[in-house]
Amino acid sequence: MLDRLTSMKVFIKVVELGSFAAVAQRLNLSPQMVAKHIEALERHLGARLLHRTTRRQSLTETGRLYCEQCHLVLKAAERADSLAANTLGTPRGTLSVSVPVTFGRTVFLPFLHDFQKRYPEVQFQLSLTDQRVHPTMDGHEAVIRIGKLDTDLTAISRPLTAYRRVICATQNYLEKHGIPDTPEDLTEHQCLVYENAGGPVTTWSFSRGSITRSVPISGKIISNDSSVLHSAALAGDGILLGYEPALLPEIQNQSLVRILSHWTIPDRPMHLLYNAGSVMTPKLRIFVTELQQAFPP
Structure with a gap:
């Protein structure tokens, strides 16, 4: 019996990449195994998720709704893994971080290189943008922001070295x-x-x-x-x-x-922001600590 979470991951990749062959190559599976994961989900649901053609796949209405829920389920599973890791105290997992462009290219990337040498089980999903990003609404666990903070900001803020x-x-x-x-x-x-x-x-x-x-x-x-x-x-x-x-x-x-x-x-003030309601997993806790040490106010 195929693992349903794995099948959900495969399904999401099919939606992202558009073909079984592309997913097979990305996930190191055979196209036949990709098809089996999709078929297993469709049997379980009793509904077709994809319109299949010889070249690409497109979502049915059920598939579109199910894909949205798969994203939520997998995020919840990752959160559960993070909570379990929290009890073990080992920094691991993926950390989603948004960083200003010039700061990111100039000094954050060298920091990241050294950080991953010390904590090799932490992976980063890094977004470089100068837009105002909110750590809750925009789906990032940590955000580095330049400029004055909003007075109604609900996130936790930590001052960093000013932007000179x-x-x-x-x-x-x-x-x-x-x-x-x-x-x-x-x-x-x-x-x-x-x-x-x-x-x-x-x-x-x-x-x-x-x-x-x-x-x-x-x-x-x-x-x-x-x-x-x-x-x-x-x-x-x-x-x-x-x-x-x-x-x-x-x-x-x-x-x-x-x-x-x-x-x-x-100088312009610069802060690290993270969600006030989020669990301080080891990966986030050590990231906050190391970043403040590397860029003290």
Whole structure:
């Protein structure tokens, strides 16, 4: 008798990949075994789950509803496994984490590499996005977020190292357009404009002692992808406001020149969030601990 949870996993993969052959290759099964898992579920339910053709499979209405429930059942089974692992105290299982793009590519991936050396039984489902992600509603167990937190946030928050930024451009750009001496000088320059969910960020803020400045900026290149703006800066297309750890290697080798260094750019707060109602499994507990140690506030 085939294990029903395994059959559900196979069924979900058939829905995702669209054919028995693709699932067989992905799960290291024969196409005949994939078909047996689907047939076993259909016999158990007394209903057809898939419309079968020679090339692809498509869901029946029953299949669509059943697929939704299979996802819930398998998540519940994984949660039960996590609870059991919690009693054993061994970090294991898959941890779903959402991380800001530039932070993720620059410093989080090296952290992840070291973490998995120490805890090889923990796997990561990693999402890189600059969108505002909620650890409960968006299905992640842990979220790293830049910026001020919502006042009505129900998740647990832990402060991390602030998101530190610098302003820079290529020497070639500065020779052509001049070096800004004050924040107000930026209004005469091509700035590389980052666009978030609220639209283009067209004001940059500075401070020096008790003096604060917020200046309007503009430019011909606007993007919601910080790596695009980074590449544009290296091409000499404008002035970049970016994450210091990501830009430091190029500042050190003089591919980029730091400007307005006598002014301070306010750091942005960064937090780790996780669901207040979630069970602190070993994998989540050790992740929270190690992340705070690696990126202390």
